[in-house]
Amino acid sequence: MAAAEILEILSPGALTSVQDLGRYGFGRFGVAPSGALDAFALRIANLLVGNRQDQACLESMLLGPRVRLLTDSVVAVTGGDLQPRRNGQPIQMWRSHVFKRDDILSFKSLLNGFRAYIAVAGGIGVPLVMDSKSTNLPSGFGGYHGRQLQKGDILSAESSCSDVTIAGRALNSAWVPQYSNHWTLRVIWGPQDDHFPNKSRDLFQSASYKMSPESDRTGIRLQGPVIQPKADIEESIISEGVVCGSIQIPGDGKPIIILGETVTGGYRKIATVISADLPLLGQIKPGDEIRFTAVSPKASLRALQAAEDLIRRFDQSLSG
């Protein structure tokens, strides 16, 4: 079936872009993964509207866009609660809804979390660039013409499938993440934790940090206690690969949590956020309090397994 035009951007909000689960396999060329910062929210949003978990959605933050439906469809909003509206009337998050042609999806204001994910039945249709539909914003490729969305942009669906009986699907409220202003991120030490004295490692685990407003999709910058490396050690290390969740300590000693727009870095990394907690990185907002607690690799894998089990059980409940 020919894919139809499905969304018109009436107002783009703060930063709205097309993202899927990211671009992998091109790191050797310096190409970062990009992709949804809260992959959990994106996967659930897709399932709610009958898509594959990895299809492209709109990622928005803080304000949320104002969008007109160009055809009847099913829409779900997940992630941070920006208070979605259909024609001005509140609709529930983490649930799919029927939208008629010319209906308007808008957002009131941020209630909790930071980033919302908007899924439409059929997925957002943009060309695959290096096997992904994600927008690489710093380098300007992928997604919709390599940029954030603007007023007047028209988006097509990847495939036309408006089975409105899908509407009404909802994530069990017990499984809906609760976002607060205080976060404890679980980390695994390393790879350069041995460049720091015990005193600094203790401080890293006991300190309370605040997310700086200078943060962006490249990294979450933290304000708070300065982490000193061992004496007589150079400020930077030889550049090497980094992952989403790497916690760098630059020369000023203020930690930076690397997000998905970087493949290499020249600052030492004291610890790495565990995979199960990576979706939270998309929901922390400037001013929020962040603490770190070290866990074992085993505990980390158990947490990841639990998160994956939840998604699998939800997926199975839909087909059952």
Place this chain on the structure above:
Amino acid sequence: MGDRSLLVELGDEIGPAVNQSVQELFTGLDFQKPKGILELVPSYRSLLVICDPFILSLADLKLIIIEIHNNLDRSQLPEPRTAKIPVVYGGNYGPDLLEVAEYHHIAPEKVISYHTQPTYRVYMIGFTPGYPYLGELPDALSTPRRKTPRTLVPRGSVGIAQKQTGIYSVDSPGGWQIIGWTPIPLFDPQRNPPSLLVMGDRVEFYSITAEEADQWQPQRF
């Protein structure tokens, strides 16, 4: 590093021997393509391997890496390709050329002749898509980074910092001393591969005029 990647360190210095070991392990793993590996990022002295821990555990990945490392056949590395990169030096194309010349108390022409002299090794691609870290710069040109990085360095700009030289592959912020500009595109997301250069390639620079740059026809080597 974390719960789904290994950072394999093969030395602790910048040099061709260590970098070649990284390239060999990278090539070996890439050739064998064990199931579950999502990403390989080779750099100066280490190889980052990201995997899906439910398909390939880090313990098993470690065994595979040791196995490959112990059975490396140096002759398997491809003959390095050499890219000849034309550069317009100085003026608006290389706004820091004069400063670099002054820093070393040499004539700007001397900076150009030093920079075009070596055959550089591509130690790694990183920072931005397609950005090559090239070494080593002649000692006579080793220059510190700018005190205040520029917020926008145009793509194609050729920079130097300490013992390295590189080419800005996309418009980005940057702190290297910009001595020239090349009309050759280093990165094109629609191309396969998207990066002109890969780790292990060789690069030679040669000087062209601004008029020659204007007429440049993009081509690959």
